[in-house]
Each structure stands twice: as C-alpha cells, then as structure tokens.
Amino acid sequence: MKSAFVYMLLCFQIQVLAKETPKIDSLRSELAKTTDDQTKVDLLIQIAESHLVLLAESYQVSNSDEVLTHSTQAIERAEKISYQPGLAKAYFILGRYYYSKKA
Numbered sequence: 871m872k873s874a875f876v877y878m879l880l881c882f883q884i885q886v887l888a889k890e891t892p893k894i895d896s897l898r899s900e901l902a903k904t905t906d907d908q909t910k911v912d913l914l915i916q917i918a919e920s921h922l923v924l925l926a927e928s929y930q931v932s933n934s935d936e937v938l939t940h941s942t943q944a945i946e947r948a949e950k951i952s953y954q955p956g957l958a959k960a961y962f963i964l965g966r967y968y969y970s971k972k973a
Contacts, residue, residue, distance in 0.1 A: 894921065897920065901913040907947055907951045907953070908956065910947055911951070911953055914944035914960070915941070915944045915963060917940045918937050918939075918944065918967075919963055921934075921940065926970060934971070941960050941967065945957060
C-alpha cells in the first residue's frame with residue numbers, strides 16, 4: 871500500500887515537472903530575446919509564477935530561490951519604468967511565495 875502511494879506521488883511530480891519545465895524554458899528564451907522593459911517584467915512574472923506552481927505542486931525547494939529571484943527582478947524593473955500593473959503582479963507573486971513559506 872505504501873509503495874503504491876509513493877509511486878502515485880512520483881507520477882504526479884513527473885507530470886507537473888513535464889508540464890511546467892518546457893514552459894519555463896520557453897519563457898526564459900523569450901526573455902533573452904526581448905528588449906522591451908515592460909515585456910521583460912511580464913516574462914519575469916510568468917517565470918516566477920511557473921516556479922511557484924512547481925514549488926506548490928511538487929515541493930521542490932530549489933524552485934523557491936527562482937520565485938524569489940525572478941519576482942524581485944520584476945519588481946526592480948517595474949519600479950524603474952513605472953509599470954504599475956507589473957509591479958502589482960510581481961508583489962502578488964512575492965506575497966504568495968512568502969505565504970507558502972509560512973504554511
């Protein structure tokens with residue numbers, strides 16, 4: 871019974887990783903290509919949010935640094951260009967990250 875539960879848990883984690891990892895790679899590729907600051911902020915937010923999903927669904931501790939790094943970068947860029955919607959989204963992601971750490 872215990873081994874069946876572990877097997878199902880591993881399958882679920884693999885499914886989550888398979889879904890989010892290509893998305894993150896694609897977003898990082900777009901981020902490297904873009905020159906528009908507002909688009910960079912939006913991409914950083916999407917990357918941070920994708921890592922947050924991985925963190926929540928697969929309990930990968932390594933993704934927590936990625937959430938923090940990308941949301942902080944998004945906040946800094948959004949403040950620099952006075953992009954209020956991006957700033958709000960980045961702070962929201964950062965808040966969700968800290969909330970998940972508390973739980």
